Structures are given as structure tokens and as C-alpha cells.
Amino acid sequence: MTEILQISCDEAGHTGPDLLEKDQRYFTFASVSIPDPEAFDTIQRVRALYPVQMPELKASRLMASRRGRKLILELLKACEGRYIVSLYDKLLALCGWFFEYIYEPVYQHNPRLLYEKNLHRFVAMYAWLWMSDGESNARGTIEQFQKYMRTRDPADAPFLFDSPRPPLSPEGQEHPFETVLRFAYGYRDTIIADNAQLDTALPDGGRWTLDLSASGLWSHLNYWGAAGKPLSVRCDVSKPLQSIAPYFTGDERDPGIRRARMKRHPDALGWRLFKPIDFVDSRNHPAVQLADVVAGTAAVMITQGFPTGCEEISEAISRHVHEHSILPDLDVVNLANRSAAVNALILYDLAKRAERQGDPYENLEQMYRIAEVSWVRGDYNLMGDIGQQ
Known part of the structure; x- marks a missing residue:
């Protein structure tokens, strides 16, 4: 039997389709290719090295202390080469949607x-x-x-x-x-008419049109799918992702892949799912907790401008940034x-x-x-x- 690649995903800085929330300028999406038993052992080992008083590891709190930062660095070292993280400047992402929904209809x-x-x-x-x-x-x-x-x-x-x-x-x-x-x-009439179709063409009547979760998950499925193995995917519970997950087929029926082909995307695209994507409570799945720590750490780092004293964490995160990240250039x-x-x-x-x-x-x-x-x-x-x- 072909080996199955187990993928766990989580995000940080999520504000749904509101990308102008002033206190949450960045969104991050992370995934790890680590099975739950190994993730559990890794977390237990690192917590023993750097004890912290929190039932579930949260990067925003860990990054506030020296011990917490050491704990995070040890986790990142343990996951080296087995995680990926996407970084999004939300305002720039919204400006990108501007092209897609104002220029592209024409x-x-x-x-x-x-x-x-x-x-x-x-x-x-x-x-x-x-x-x-x-x-x-x-x-x-x-x-x-x-x-x-x-x-x-x-x-x-x-x-x-x-x-x-x-x-x-x-x-x-x-x-x-x-x-x-x-x-x-x-071209207002053309633009308005084309966008009006989103109410019936998209899941949940287009309620999550501007949400970045789907973009993050789609990119990561393509990344891990390149290994050629069937994917077993778990995500922390997410209404936007749950509404769109059935459309992520990984083949030519997939709307994202069809759009990428239309734009002549140069990379190989696609994936195979071993079973439908699972949506779980991160408290019961250590690998999802690891993804949460990666996403949360990346969010803190980019929000604080990769602060002095966190160079090793910055370097570790930078080595695993997905090429589909949306940052100013x-x-x-x-x-x-x-x-x-x-x-x-x-x-x-x-x-x-x-x-x-x-x-x-x-x-x-x-x-x-x-x-x-x-x-x-x-x-x-x-x-x-x-x-x-």
C-alpha cells in the first residue's frame, strides 16, 4: 500500500472576510506532516525541558517569555523540514482581491x-x-x-x-x-453582473469570498501533494474551510486548479486525498497543536517585525515560508x-x-x-x- 502522508493544519490572525481589522494585520496558515503519536511525544519532551503552565501551548503567550521562546525553538527544531507556513499581509491580500473582482470580470x-x-x-x-x-x-x-x-x-x-x-x-x-x-x-455593468453570480456560484452564498483560510489550505494541499502520496488531512474546526473543503478535489474539477491553469501557473498542481478532510478539536490532536504553534509564532514574528533576540526562531520560520505568501514587494x-x-x-x-x-x-x-x-x-x-x- 502506498504510504499515507498525515497533514495537520491550523491558522492564526483569522478575522474571516474582514481583512481591515486594525489589530490583526496579518494572517498565517501552517501545516505539519507529523502523526499525532510523534507530535504527542515531541510536545511532552519539550515541555519537560521548558515547563510552562498552560494546558495547550499558545505561541502568543510563549513568545512573551524567554523560556517560552526556547520551548518554541526546540519544537521548530524537532519539526525541521516537516512544516510549511504561509504569511499574508491582509491589506495586500484585499488589494489582490481587488484585481480579481474588478479587473478580471472584464x-x-x-x-x-x-x-x-x-x-x-x-x-x-x-x-x-x-x-x-x-x-x-x-x-x-x-x-x-x-x-x-x-x-x-x-x-x-x-x-x-x-x-x-x-x-x-x-x-x-x-x-x-x-x-x-x-x-x-x-466597466461597472460588466463587473457588477459578474460578481452578482457569486451568490449562487460559491459555497454559503459567497459569505466567505474574501476569507484567506481557503487560499492557505489550497496552497498547502498542493505543496504536500507534490510528494505523490495520498494525504490524510486534519484541520482545526473552521466554518470557512468546512464550507469549501468539498470543492478541493485536487484534480481538474478543482476550481482553484482550473483558475491556475487559466493563468498558466508554472508549477505542478494537484493532490490525492486518502479520505475527506477532517475537522477536529485541536485539544485532542497534538499534531494540530504543533501547527497552531507554528502559525501563532509566525504571526507574532511578522507582527513584531521579527524582533531582536529571536534570530534563531526567525531563521527557522523563514526556511519554511510558502512561496504563495502575500507580502509587500x-x-x-x-x-x-x-x-x-x-x-x-x-x-x-x-x-x-x-x-x-x-x-x-x-x-x-x-x-x-x-x-x-x-x-x-x-x-x-x-x-x-x-x-x-
Whole structure:
């Protein structure tokens, strides 16, 4: 019989579909490939070395003391190479959803070019940068977007869909983020109609549309599935995951895999489940407790900026960070880079198309090619090229 890989999962920093909770800026999802009996022995051994007064290990409390940090480090050493953790900046994740639910509906029939050119990452980082602009209502836009995605009522997002649209800047001058808003308003009917289908297309009527748990679990199933062994998966009880778990088939029926193929995802994808995913009480499953400690430790570390004195813990966590983590990368919007400079021009062009209700696909590939060649030759001028549109 093919060996079964036992996987246990847990998360930290969960706030459901509310990704703007000010006291919980980060979400983490962890999984370990350790059977319960081994996890139990590991926890008992480490607790004997560093006794702590808590029935169930919690990273947030352990990280507050020197002994607790030593305990965590010993656990991480014991699990070396057998765990993985995803890190999410929630605001950036929400900005990523912005691309998926504002731009992608317009390009739903063939979005591959935009993904190949990393426009999705450019829009996400572009939006993320402007959310910190305290002198405008750019953050108000993303707050309205989150509310709209929970209700699917365009009246909840006047910055996106109303005309005349409220100004972002009090001075009356066009704010750079207006480029994105002009696209949303120009194609508003297409966007609204497509997103309205989420009520019937997604589990629980799309209640968990913005929740990050499903993204974390899907990525980890692909990670462990690459070993080629059937997976026996346990997760701490989670309403969002329980609602979507039946859709995680690991084959071409899987919605996430179909989307990844549409975007020409380069990695091998898929997994086989030995049985349906189990949802359990972590108190009765030591391996889930280990996953909880990993997720909680990662959440504390990233929230505190990987503090001094925790270097060994930082290094251990860093070695096990999943590549699908969502964290800010300023290179994506650095106009000194070809990809960023070209995408800035394309973003402006798409806004102009939206305003005239133009064909969103018309000459798009050619425009990318011209802009890229111009950049390579050194005669690319972003503001000059925009002025000629």
C-alpha cells in the first residue's frame, strides 16, 4: 500500500472576510506532516525541558517569555523540514482581491496576458501603496470594496460605481488611484453582473469570498501533494474551510486548479486525498497543536517585525515560508523596472478604454510589445507616453 502522508493544519490572525481589522494585520496558515503519536511525544519532551503552565501551548503567550521562546525553538527544531507556513499581509491580500473582482470580470474570457505580464501584482501593490495616503480617500475606496464584496450591492461602493464619483483628494486634483476607479466605473455593468453570480456560484452564498483560510489550505494541499502520496488531512474546526473543503478535489474539477491553469501557473498542481478532510478539536490532536504553534509564532514574528533576540526562531520560520505568501514587494511598482513601467502605462490605457466603453482586448498585446521594446531601447518616457494617449 502506498504510504499515507498525515497533514495537520491550523491558522492564526483569522478575522474571516474582514481583512481591515486594525489589530490583526496579518494572517498565517501552517501545516505539519507529523502523526499525532510523534507530535504527542515531541510536545511532552519539550515541555519537560521548558515547563510552562498552560494546558495547550499558545505561541502568543510563549513568545512573551524567554523560556517560552526556547520551548518554541526546540519544537521548530524537532519539526525541521516537516512544516510549511504561509504569511499574508491582509491589506495586500484585499488589494489582490481587488484585481480579481474588478479587473478580471472584464477579462473573464481570456485574462492570461494580464497575468503573464504581472498586472495583477502591479494593481495589488499599486492599491496597497495608496492605502497609506492619509491625505486622500484612497483607503475609503478599499473599505467600500470590502463591504461591496460582502453584500454585492454596488450602492455600498460609491467611489467605484457612482457618477459623479466622490473626489479622492480634497484639492480637487486627480489622485493617481483615480486610474483604477475610472476603470471600475467605465466597466461597472460588466463587473457588477459578474460578481452578482457569486451568490449562487460559491459555497454559503459567497459569505466567505474574501476569507484567506481557503487560499492557505489550497496552497498547502498542493505543496504536500507534490510528494505523490495520498494525504490524510486534519484541520482545526473552521466554518470557512468546512464550507469549501468539498470543492478541493485536487484534480481538474478543482476550481482553484482550473483558475491556475487559466493563468498558466508554472508549477505542478494537484493532490490525492486518502479520505475527506477532517475537522477536529485541536485539544485532542497534538499534531494540530504543533501547527497552531507554528502559525501563532509566525504571526507574532511578522507582527513584531521579527524582533531582536529571536534570530534563531526567525531563521527557522523563514526556511519554511510558502512561496504563495502575500507580502509587500516594492519592486513590483518600482518604475525603474521594465515590468512596472510598462504596467503603469497599460493601467492608464485601460482606464481610457473604460471611459469610452472600448473593447478591453483591442491591440492589448501589441501595446505591451511596443512599450516593452521602447523601454529596452531606452526611449521609454512614462509621462510622455501617457500624455499621447
